[in-house]
Amino acid sequence: MLQAASAESLDGLSTSSPSVAYWHGGAPGRAVGEYLLPPSVTHTPHVLSAFMGEEGRARAGVRADRVYVATQYEAAALFAALFPGGGWVYRVLPEGPLEADPDCDDPTLSLACPRARVVEVLQLHPADVVRILESVQNGGMT
Template sequence: MTYFHGGYPGLKPGDWLLPPDATGTDHRLSSYAAVLGGPAHATRTDVVYLATDRQVARVYAAFYPDGALYMATPESPVDPDPDCNVPGLSWQCPRAVVVAVIDPVVLFRSRTPERWLRMLAGTIPA
């Protein structure tokens, strides 16, 4: 299976994708979930999220300032992301290694990341 990750820029092949607990970053989507009163599993900071769809990971990269899109390999078996209602689309794991840099800077010029998420969810037309 091929996995993608969208997030922190500047990584290169061989670098580890680590969870916020290990990196100390304050910029993470789980922060938004916490502010909105999301469930405990949505506010986890001890896992890395991977997607099997490149465009989905690209959307997440766009949430990060100058975020990047990577192909990655999980270090250990992955668990389904409990927030994802599409089976097989999103996964979580303790850490993953960058295999390739797909796009070093992901920018959405005509559509916001929020609009892309709604389009991917099928709630608005493309």
């Protein structure tokens, strides 16, 4: 399991809930209670190259009007580690309908929603970022 360098949680929400936890790995700096909004709203210039097709356009199936969440912490940690300079991992509550990510082979791993509220913030430990990136270079995920 990856270790967190620091964490912050929304009061009243347990991090050991028996229901499914949803995670998002991305740009650092979000706070508990804030919303993660899709790139079509935020106009963020950063899109992971893993999602880019020819000529810098998003690959088929990737939607700029959705926030992508994962059901596994490790998957979100991978995306956080790939963020330039290192991103953070957020436990989130998706809002709106959840849709399968058409770009993911496992329909239960990655889902898309209109927005998600941050309920916990986890900064990756620098050693975990290095380990994740080395694993990716060697053909693994985490």
